[in-house]
Amino acid sequence: MESSLEIVGLAADGQRAIELVRSTQPDIAILNVAMPRCDGVAASEQILAERPSTRVTLMSVDGDPEALRRGMRAGAREFLTKPFDAVKLGHMVRRVAGLRAFGQGASEHDEGQPGRVVTVFGPKGGVGRTTLASNLAVAAHVRHRVPVALVDADLTFGDAGMLLGRQPSKDVSDLAVHADDLDLGLIRETLVRHRSGIDVLPAPGRPDGAERVSADLMRRALETLRRSYRLVLVDTGPNFSE
Incomplete structure (x- = not known):
């Protein structure tokens, strides 16, 4: 040896x-x-x-x-x-x-190491972006036994929550009223737990909900999630924006 x-x-x-x-x-x-x-x-x-x-x-x-x-x-x-x-x-x-x-570093208590943020992007719809992001999230959680969050950042037509078999009652737009004092507790009220063990932050259920989600709100949400999840998968929309 x-x-x-x-x-x-x-x-x-x-x-x-x-x-x-x-x-x-x-x-x-x-x-x-x-x-x-x-x-x-x-x-x-x-x-x-x-x-x-x-x-x-x-x-x-x-x-x-x-x-x-x-x-x-x-x-x-x-x-x-x-x-x-x-x-x-x-x-x-x-x-x-x-x-x-x-x-290692799976939670915010593990020496304060932030988790990784991985973005899945495709320049057009229908290329399997959401399927890939969802499968990556589940595979990482199951194989590596670490906390994983999937963020549906396709704010207009996001469907990651439904793809995982869950109809969310809340979504990321509900965090807009807490933008200035966002914390993990507030985000957890919005997360949907998939049967595999990953947590999903759903996109707005209606297209007009995207207007409530600013780039700063999304940035704060991702930074907060990084402190408690070893991996944060971000399923983005097909368009370039903030």
Whole structure:
């Protein structure tokens, strides 16, 4: 193993693995699917329920497809088929560690690091911009287990909220009356939670609602969201504007 990696514990069974993760709080846990007392999939579920920041990798002798499906549903991020050498293991650890680095700073309490704002833009309608932004938001949340917000900034014809299967009762234009004292609490009253776990800030439900949303209001909303979400996806309109 590489000098930059430290093995903090070894477990003979699944229950002991769960206890070790509780006490050592590792970045990565590598579990055998076939373990006594508690198999690797069940141990993964328990570990990720208690400590979602730990990245779980499962390994098995035969690469059983059913075990792979169960493991991925449990939240495992990698699956190794034995036997494997130190080089392959090292590559896996670096890859998984990179995913964890993306997940750090997930909330405003994580060393004050702001989240990333990613804009999805297309020069004309009908090119799949909203579908791409929505899928990116869901994929980032599910794969990296970090808070993700999707902002529908197509103020005239935005439909991200409806695309995700929700009819919003409030939208970004409702924040206009709070433009001077906007905070996360006010924004959360407007957000729609999708079943995947991402939060959506809907566009105005009527075209004339766009007139209430200034560039300054949108900027403040994005800055506020960055302090609590690791990733903010912005689905823009097809036109160039502030």
